[in-house]
């Protein structure tokens with residue numbers, strides 16, 4: 001009798017203690033997912049602009065990214081691009097919708113039309129967001145630069161990858177990324193990393209004015225997509241996909257209308 005009472009006491013304690021915790025945790029998980037990439041989802045790319053007022057541009061903007069970079073529509077310009085990156089302490093962060101490498105301090109900058117844009121972070125999308133002549137690649141890396149005082153505050157350098165040999169820079173981060181699979185907001189110190197080690201390839205690149213490809217889809221972003229397509233291994237793509245949450249395993253925003261924006265091919269000093 002006494003044992004029975006003790007047992008029901010334990011059962012009551014269990015429900016009091018653990019049930020509320022479970023439901024709070026469920027809410028947190030729901031809350032974490034601000035947007036996703038499933039086309040038919042109520043938080044999918046077509047709905048982003050309706051989820052928050054500040055995300056208006058995702059649906060109403062007229063210079064959104066990504067776009068298709070077609071050879072037919074590019075205008076060729078000879079202009080050098082100057083990058084001056086520095087060794088700087090960095091961390092790897094699982095942002096839920098992607099894996100991001102963030103520099104803390106002065107990691108150097110890129111010079112665009114006389115304006116310096118300091119490097120903030122890099123992250124990966126799979127498959128690629130931009131396409132070239134309609135072709136979508138295995139992966140796209142974005143190096144995000146920010147200058148709060150400039151008219152166009154954000155400048156992103158994009159690099160496209162097809163399947164092939166592993167990317168050496170990403171190989172360095174494998175241990176950190178493997179340790180944060182499906183763990184949103186997990187941060188790991190990556191030590192001192194020189195952004196110069198990111199192999200970008202040729203000096204030719206596509207240039208156009210677009211937007212961030214995630215909410216709030218801010219416009220006025222200066223895009224530079226490198227023409228040279230680099231390689232990444234299937235295992236590396238698989239790892240980056242596993243590391244993010246299920247709703248972002250494929251984290252490429254669908255193509256956006258060009259709306260008569262000019263796209264340039266910058267080819268400093270060389271014949272295209």
Ligand SMILES: [Zn+2]
Pocket residue numbers: 123125142213
């Ligand atoms: Zn991006």
